[in-house]
Amino acid sequence: xxxxxxxxxxxxxxxxxxxxxxxxxxxxxxxxxxxxxxxxxxxxxxxxxxxxxxxxxxxxxxxxxxxxxxxxxxxxxxxxxxxxxxxxxxxxxxxxxxxxxxxxxxxxxxxxxxxxxxxxxxxxxxxxxxxxxxxxxxxxxxxxxxxxxxxxxxxxxxxxxxx
Amino acid sequence: xxxxxxxxxxxxxxxxxxxxxxxxxxxxxxxxxxxxxxxxxxxxxxxxxxxxxxxxxxxxxxxxxxxxxxxxxxxxxxxxxxxxxxxxxxxxxxxxxxxxxx
Numbered sequence: 001x002x003x004x005x006x007x008x009x010x011x012x013x014x015x016x017x018x019x020x021x022x023x024x025x026x027x028x029x030x031x032x033x034x035x036x037x038x039x040x041x042x043x044x045x046x047x048x049x050x051x052x053x054x055x056x057x058x059x060x061x062x063x064x065x066x067x068x069x070x071x072x073x074x075x076x077x078x079x080x081x082x083x084x085x086x087x088x089x090x091x092x093x094x095x096x097x098x099x100x101x102x103x104x105x106x107x108x109x110x111x112x113x114x115x116x117x118x119x120x121x122x123x124x125x126x127x128x129x130x131x132x133x134x135x136x137x138x139x140x141x142x143x144x145x146x147x148x149x150x151x152x153x154x155x156x157x158x159x160x161x162x163x
Numbered sequence: 164x165x166x167x168x169x170x171x172x173x174x175x176x177x178x179x180x181x182x183x184x185x186x187x188x189x190x191x192x193x194x195x196x197x198x199x200x201x202x203x204x205x206x207x208x209x210x211x212x213x214x215x216x217x218x219x220x221x222x223x224x225x226x227x228x229x230x231x232x233x234x235x236x237x238x239x240x241x242x243x244x245x246x247x248x249x250x251x252x253x254x255x256x257x258x259x260x261x262x263x264x265x
Contacts, residue, residue: 002167006174009208013178013201017185022193029197036204039171040227043215048227052207055231060200060238067193067242071249077191077256087184094180102173106166123221124228131225135232142236149243 002042009035018087026064033057047120171212178205192245192255196238203234 012032019025033056040049124132178201185198207227214223245255252259 010174010177014181016197025197040211043211044220045211045224048211048224051228051231055235063242067246070246079190083188090184098173098176102169105169120221124225128225131229138233138236142239145240146243149247
């Protein structure tokens with residue numbers, strides 16, 4: 001089951017990259033996010049799985065589809081011809097190198113330590129407080145950046161486009 | 164458990180490799196953002212798998228959530244930039260951005 005989910009995650013990620021139509025790419029990316037969320041659930045990371053499922057598979061997919069809809073008709077960009085043929089070779093070479101390196105890592109895995117004390121909320125609020133402050137800052141910066149990018153010029157009756 | 168960690172790490176490396184391939188070869192700006200998203204998935208998988216293997220799953224989860232939040236902010240800002248660039252260049256081709264030089 002775990003291997004099936006991992007293969008599905010990589011396969012749908014590759015489809016998202018190789019697909020010509022952007023809408024299909026965005027949907028493939030959402031399916032890959034669902035596979036990753038299931039993997040996280042299987043490993044016991046319930047909170048990260050919920051975030052992955054709701055934020056990445058949900059919100060980011062909506063953002064991508066909105067952007068694709070707003071740029072409709074302009075999405076046909078001529079990619080390089082060799083790109084589709086090079087990808088399988090690149091992937092195969094990467095997989096071979098990956099297997100060789102991981103086989104060497106098998107005997108050098110850090111020992112499993114004892115289970116940590118406290119629940120998720122205790123760890124998040126007490127140990128990772130600085131992360132939370134950083135997250136609030138990043139979200140605020142993102143909102144301000146999007147607002148700045150979509151602002152309209154006032155006072156002269158002009159929109160932001162000058163076509 | 165350690166073998167499972169190696170398996171997860173191997174697939175995380177594959178994801179990062181696929182995303183880097185996209186960033187290096189694609190010309191569509193939306194596809195480039197999809198490549199960034201695939202790399203973020205690999206990082207999230209590696210973080211949680213490492214935490215699960217070492218018994219620090221809660222810390223790993225909080226770090227994974229931080230990665231997801233940063234990823235959302237980056238993608239939202241980048242998509243807004245892409246839409247604005249598209250209004251000016253009428254294209255999603257990243258090569259058209261060379262006209263912004265000098």
